[in-house]
Structures are given as C-alpha cells and as structure tokens.
Amino acid sequence: MNKTTQTVIIGAGIAGCATAYFLAKQGIKSTVIDNNGIASGASGYSAGGLNPLVGHGIPGKLSELAMYSYQKHLSIWDDLQQESGIDFDGRIIDLLQVSLTDTDTKQMQRTFDIFQSTVHPNFSAELLTRTQIQNRYPLINSSVTSGVLASGNAACDSYKLTLAFATAAEKMGAVITSDEAIGLLTKGGSVTGVQTHNSIIPCDSLVIAMGPWSVNASEWINTSIPVTPLKGQIIRLNYPPLDTYPDIEIPSLPEASIHPKPDGLIWCGATKMEEMNEPFSSKQPTDHARNTIMEKILQIVPSLDQSELVLQTVCFRPVTEDWLPIVGSVRDYSNCYLATGGGEKGVMLSSAIGEALADLITTGSTNVPIANTSIQRFSKNISIK
Ligand SMILES: Cc1cc2nc3c(=O)[nH]c(=O)nc-3n(C[C@H](O)[C@H](O)[C@H](O)COP(=O)(O)OP(=O)(O)OC[C@H]3O[C@@H](n4cnc5c(N)ncnc54)[C@H](O)[C@@H]3O)c2cc1C
Structure with a gap:
C-alpha cells in the first residue's frame, strides 16, 4: 500500500466529494477545496438521473463503467444515507417513452429491446398501445401512437447526494474548505502542495475534480485537459396532477424530458447549448431556453x-469530445490524478470515479473498469509545454 497521508481534492462537486468519501472509507483523510461551495456547479442542479443503458457511449465504450457505477450507487446508498444523515431521494424509477412519429417508434422499440434484454434484474420493459397509454396516463397527448414503459433507471437529488458524500467523508475526518486553487507546488515528478488564494496546502497526492473548469489546471500539469462546458437549463413547474406519473420523454423531442420529483415539482429539460466562446458567461436562465422546453413538453x-x-436553473456539464470521463493519473506527476469529464452522466459515474481514484491513490491499481478513461487517449495534442 502507498504511504498516503494527505490527499488534496480540488473541487467539491460530486466527483470530488465521492472521491473524498471513498478515500475516507479506506482510512485516508482528504482536504477538499472549492471556491464556491459544495455542489455549487452542475452537481447541485442536475436532473439526478442514473440511466446506465442509453446515452453517448452507451451501448459502447462507456457501458461497462456506467453499469458498474449504477450498481455501486445502489450498493452504498443505504449506508451513505445512514452515515451522512441525509436523505437524497435515491430510488428506482419508471420511464415512459412515447411516440409521435415513425422515427420515435423505431427508437422506442430499441429502448424496449435494450431494457428487456439487460440481465440485471432491476430492468424490464413493457410495450403500450395508444389505448393503454390513454387509460393509464390520461394527461398524455392523445396523438401519441404507442409507448414503452421502461423500468430500472435510478434517480436521486444530486445536490443532496453530493452533500451526503461530503458530510459522510467529513464525519470520517475529511476537511472541506472554501478557497480557490490557483496553482501547484511541484518537486521533480511529484506535486507537493496546492497554492490557493489564502495559503499553501501541502499534499502527497492531488485530485483535480474541477468539473468544466478543469481546463484551467492544464498549465499546472503541463498537459491539456480537454474538457468543455455544455450549458443546460432546467425549468421546475408546479403541476400536482402529474406528480404520480413516471418520467416521460419523446425521442424526437430532445431537451424536453419530464421528471416528476419527490419535492412535488415537475422538472423539465434539459437544454444543451455549447458556450465555447464565452464559457460560463451566462449562468442566467434565458427566455429562449425556457420557451424551447415549454414548446416541446x-x-x-x-x-x-x-x-x-x-424555478429555472442553469449549469454546465464537463464534456469531452468522446463523452467519456477522464479518470486516472497524469503524465508528468505520478501523484496527481484527474476526476472530470462526467458529461451528461457525471452524477451516475461519480461512485465509480470516486472508488477508482481512492483505489489508485491507496494501492496504485483498481478493479473499477476505467480502461477507456485515461487522459492518454488524447495524447496526439496533449503537451502544452
Ligand atoms: C442540466 C443538467 C442536467 C444533468 N443531468 C444529469 C443526470 O440526470 N444524470 C447524470 O448522471 N448527470 C447529469 N448531469 C451531469 C452532471 O451534473 C455533471 O456531469 C456532474 O455534476 C459533474 O460533476 P463534477 O464534480 O465533475 O463537476 P462540478 O459539479 O461542476 O464541480 C466542480 C467544482 O469545482 C470547483 N472548482 C472549479 N475550479 C476551482 C478552483 N480553481 N478552486 C477550487 N474549486 C474549483 C467548482 O466551484 C465546482 O464546485 C447534468 C448536467 C446538467 C448541466
């Protein structure tokens, strides 16, 4: 086992807080620093869905890690709730996918096949006729021609889940502090400390979990961290008649999923708008995004x-060009690790990311399937020296 006594984690989003939690479970006390507070980025405002069967890279290179992380969440959630004292509304949900067009019907059939053929016992699917939909869900548009009720995805309140990871880690000795990292101290091939506005925090291992801001650490580690922000807006509506409905979506109407939440509100969205030129400039919700969501729902x-x-909220997904996260050590500093690029699945992937990093820091290896997530995959233009 490596002799690690002091790990610093930059970023108290769900990637950083999950890492602090899994480190604490292995007896390692970390210091987590964030300039805006726990879950102040996307982790505090996401839709909180854990869908390991469909998405960018699924089925595909992200499948194994996604399913691993989904199962890891479910296996730790009871303990985490007890350890933290925070109820984060973790639950298994149903998804009603309905069809307005032939293309929707093809996509729906694909959803049915995927959920039906998944070996994990949580997942199942049922095809529904128009009449069945109208009988069970009378508020759904009567033009809908058919549907599939897919069971097995999980969901949570991602703000509370992040807080639960942080609180449980703190109870086991982690320290969470408010400050901004502005650089690193290095010696040879190791990071020895983090320079913040207020102090130098010594460390013998470092995790960069700065979400879409991770790109700011590129110069610190002499390596480009190719993560960009993808802005998303969600609107929260009060509409009690829909409270008992499952999540609802139409494949041809992206950005307009409907999520009835335990908080009694109906969360709708989310939009996907790249902000390449002026990242993070507009954390304000826009009328355009709200109207787009309303028109579709x-x-x-x-x-x-x-x-x-x-309520309307805006946050920024940390996205890589292949939609896979970046997890693992960096080239120039053997004790420096990245935990970023969760994209639109960052909440779901957080347990796997946290566990993998805790393993790597404490033992140098992990059984978490992170083979596709090394930053080396971008190596053609990696050095910024
Ligand atoms: C609208 C929307 C809906 C989403 N829905 C889902 C969903 O249903 N399911 C799902 O799995 N994922 C979803 N996501 C994606 C998910 O929210 C993100 O992938 C995830 O929250 C990213 O977590 P993170 O910890 O990497 O980054 P963040 O949550 O952004 O945290 C990074 C933290 O680093 C801090 N930081 C940055 N720079 C510094 C610095 N120099 N010093 C100190 N601190 C610093 C920031 O303040 C921030 O708190 C959604 C995202 C959006 C935008």
Whole structure:
C-alpha cells in the first residue's frame, strides 16, 4: 500500500466529494477545496438521473463503467444515507417513452429491446398501445401512437447526494474548505502542495475534480485537459396532477424530458447549448431556453400550460469530445490524478470515479473498469509545454 497521508481534492462537486468519501472509507483523510461551495456547479442542479443503458457511449465504450457505477450507487446508498444523515431521494424509477412519429417508434422499440434484454434484474420493459397509454396516463397527448414503459433507471437529488458524500467523508475526518486553487507546488515528478488564494496546502497526492473548469489546471500539469462546458437549463413547474406519473420523454423531442420529483415539482429539460466562446458567461436562465422546453413538453402533456413556473436553473456539464470521463493519473506527476469529464452522466459515474481514484491513490491499481478513461487517449495534442 502507498504511504498516503494527505490527499488534496480540488473541487467539491460530486466527483470530488465521492472521491473524498471513498478515500475516507479506506482510512485516508482528504482536504477538499472549492471556491464556491459544495455542489455549487452542475452537481447541485442536475436532473439526478442514473440511466446506465442509453446515452453517448452507451451501448459502447462507456457501458461497462456506467453499469458498474449504477450498481455501486445502489450498493452504498443505504449506508451513505445512514452515515451522512441525509436523505437524497435515491430510488428506482419508471420511464415512459412515447411516440409521435415513425422515427420515435423505431427508437422506442430499441429502448424496449435494450431494457428487456439487460440481465440485471432491476430492468424490464413493457410495450403500450395508444389505448393503454390513454387509460393509464390520461394527461398524455392523445396523438401519441404507442409507448414503452421502461423500468430500472435510478434517480436521486444530486445536490443532496453530493452533500451526503461530503458530510459522510467529513464525519470520517475529511476537511472541506472554501478557497480557490490557483496553482501547484511541484518537486521533480511529484506535486507537493496546492497554492490557493489564502495559503499553501501541502499534499502527497492531488485530485483535480474541477468539473468544466478543469481546463484551467492544464498549465499546472503541463498537459491539456480537454474538457468543455455544455450549458443546460432546467425549468421546475408546479403541476400536482402529474406528480404520480413516471418520467416521460419523446425521442424526437430532445431537451424536453419530464421528471416528476419527490419535492412535488415537475422538472423539465434539459437544454444543451455549447458556450465555447464565452464559457460560463451566462449562468442566467434565458427566455429562449425556457420557451424551447415549454414548446416541446406541451406536445407531450398539453395541460402543462396550466402549470406554474417555480424555478429555472442553469449549469454546465464537463464534456469531452468522446463523452467519456477522464479518470486516472497524469503524465508528468505520478501523484496527481484527474476526476472530470462526467458529461451528461457525471452524477451516475461519480461512485465509480470516486472508488477508482481512492483505489489508485491507496494501492496504485483498481478493479473499477476505467480502461477507456485515461487522459492518454488524447495524447496526439496533449503537451502544452
Ligand atoms: C442540466 C443538467 C442536467 C444533468 N443531468 C444529469 C443526470 O440526470 N444524470 C447524470 O448522471 N448527470 C447529469 N448531469 C451531469 C452532471 O451534473 C455533471 O456531469 C456532474 O455534476 C459533474 O460533476 P463534477 O464534480 O465533475 O463537476 P462540478 O459539479 O461542476 O464541480 C466542480 C467544482 O469545482 C470547483 N472548482 C472549479 N475550479 C476551482 C478552483 N480553481 N478552486 C477550487 N474549486 C474549483 C467548482 O466551484 C465546482 O464546485 C447534468 C448536467 C446538467 C448541466
């Protein structure tokens, strides 16, 4: 076992807090620093869905890690809730995918096949006719021709889950502090400390978990960290008649999923807008994004025009060009690790990322399937020296 006594984690989003939690479980006390507070980035505002069967890279290179992390979440959630004292609304949910077009119907059939053929016992699917949908879910647009009810995805309140990781880690000795990392201290091939606005924090291992801001650490480690921000807006509506419905989506209407939440609100979205030129410039919700979401969800549930708009939120997904996260050590510093690039699955991937990094820091290896996530895959333009 490596002799690690002091790990510093930059970023108290879900990647950083999960890492602190899994380190604490292995007896390693870490210091987590964040300039904006726990879950102040995307981790505090995501839709909180854990869908390991569909998405960018799934089926594909992300499949194994996604399913691993989904199962890891479910296996630790009871303990985590007890250890932290925080109820993060972890649960298994149903997804109703409905069809308005032939293309939707093909996609729906694909969803049915994927959920139906998945070996994990949580997953199943049922094809529904128009009449069955109208009988069970009378608020759904009557133009819908068919649907699939897919069971087995999980969901949580991602703000509370991040807080739970942080709180449980703190109870086991982690320290969470408010400060901004502005550089590193290095000696030979090792990082020896983090320079913040207020102090130098010594470390014998370092995790960079700065979400879409990870790119700012590129110069610190002489390696380009190719993560870009993908802005997303969600609107939260008050509409009690939909409270007992499953999550609802139409494949041809992306950015307009409907998520009835345990908080009694209907979360709708999320938009996907690249902000390459002015990253993070506009954390304000826009009318355009709200109107886009409203226009689409009214095609699914027309009576949502009676709903009351309660809140709009904006946050930034940390995205890589292949939609796989970046997990593992960096080239120039053997004790420096990256935990970023969770993209639109960062909440779901957080348990696997946290466990993998804790393993790497304490033992130098891990059984978590992170083979496709090394930063070396971008090596053609990696050096910024
Ligand atoms: C609208 C929307 C919906 C989403 N829905 C889902 C979903 O349903 N399921 C899912 O799995 N994922 C979802 N995601 C993606 C998920 O939210 C993110 O992938 C995940 O939260 C990223 O976590 P993170 O810890 O890597 O980054 P962040 O949450 O962004 O945390 C990074 C932290 O680093 C801190 N930081 C940055 N620079 C510094 C510095 N120099 N010094 C100190 N601290 C610093 C920031 O303040 C921030 O708190 C969604 C994202 C969006 C935007």
